[in-house]
Amino acid sequence: MGSKGSSGAGGLGVCDIMTPPVLSVVIPVFNKLEYTRSCLESFFRTNDVPTVYIVVNNGSSDGTREYLKTQRVTVIDNATNLGYAPAVNQGIRAARTPYVLLANNDVVVTTGCVSRLLGFMTRHGHDLVSPAIRTGPLRYDVEAYARRFTAACATAVRPEVDASCVLVRSAVFETVGVLDERFIIGGFEDTDFFWRCRQAGFSMAMTGAAFIHHVAMVTQKTIKSELAYDYGPLNERRFTEKWGRTAFGGWWERRHARLARYLRRTTEQLRYGYTLMSKEPE
DSSP: SSEEEEESSSOOOOOOOOOEEEEEEEEESSSOHHHHHHHHHEEEEEEEEOOEEEEESOOSSSSSSHHHSSSSSEEEESSSOHHHHHHHHHHHHHOSSEEEEEEOOEEETTTTTHHHHHHHHHHHHHSEEEEEESSSSSSOOHHHEEEEEEEEHTTOSSSOOOOOEEEEEHHHHHHHHHHOTTTTTTSSSSHHHHHHHHHHHOOEEEEEEEEEEEESSSHHHHHHOOOEEEEEEHHHHHHHHHHHSSSSOOHHHHHHHHHHHHHHHHHHHHHHHOSEEOOOOO
């Protein structure tokens, strides 16, 4: 992989070290140590599923490397920033479990989230599942909010997933492959992967029975501020060339998608008192 692997305390999470892990959590990181620390601590604190944590360090220079050496994680340490897709793919290829959870380093998971995702996936036969997500600054009691939210939205479901936190059956990667590394730095590789999954007939869903907070775009904003060019249009062009259409569709498709999102949010709000994807005011 062109990287050097190291580990903290054996690479296992909060599970008993004699219990075979069923899940690998893959987290790519590039600087922003404070978010990585918060993310890992939330997993360690709330996850009771036998888990291996695989953190792919993309050439961080802010103390992330030193911090990870002290944690119960397996580290793939890249000398430079290879971008999101290559880093995630390194983690996927290192996983040896039937389930892989891909997570951004700026998410905070809440109590029961991981086990509920696994339970939801196995009960309903889905191949990719995500929790409900609230994005923006984390300025509220996330555990208290999650308890109220999941109690109200336990039966709420959407036919979509979100790349910031998505649980995937390992068999999916065996069929459709990993992320397309032609999408540089970050952008469109997640949409491309999900489209390939749908094309192959895999089922995906978001459940209100599990909840996370996602600060959102932390790493991408940092990278964009350091680069002298905008890689977004290049990735968009590559996506269009690959699929023969844009990721957003034509005028009618965009209008229809906006209407569908509005109706979905409105229906969820009326039925449950919450929506499965919401934003914390800036």
